[in-house]
Amino acid sequence: MKDDHPYRMYYDSLEPAMLSKIEEFSLFGYGEVSIVDLWQYLTKKKWKKPEPSIRMHQLVHDILSVKVSEFMTFATIEAYRSPNWFTEVDEDELQELLHPKGK
Numbered sequence: 001m002k003d004d005h006p007y008r009m010y011y012d013s014l015e016p017a018m019l020s021k022i023e024e025f026s027l028f029g030y031g032e033v034s035i036v037d038l039w040q041y042l043t044k045k046k047w048k049k050p051e052p053s054i055r056m057h058q059l060v061h062d063i064l065s066v067k068v069s070e071f072m073t074f075a076t077i078e079a080y081r082s083p084n085w086f087t088e089v090d091e092d093e094l095q096e097l098l099h100p101k102g103k
Contacts, residue, residue, distance in 0.1 A: 005043040006050040010059055017063040028068055033075075041066070041074050 003011075018035050025033045046062050 017060045
């Protein structure tokens with residue numbers, strides 16, 4: 001994970017709060033959320049404009065106050081921004097994947 005966000009130095013200390021939030025998401029039926037996904041949401045959305053004198057309790061509060069709907073909206077938009085794998089696959093490669101020669 002390439003991460004040069006100013007709050008990266010707090011990552012290890014914030015991990016328990018992020019794990020708690022992921023467990024909460026799981027209780028609501030969103031079990032596929034990873035700590036990396038949550039960190040990306042926080043750094044790209046919630047902490048887009050870092051404060052130089054931020055306190056640890058403010059970061060923990062930000063994590064614990066993430067709403068499932070906010071996170072899912074962000075994840076959906078990020079999914080649309082990612083490259084479309086099927087438009088980048090060569091037609092011969094696609095045929096090989098669909099109809100392997102050995103079978």
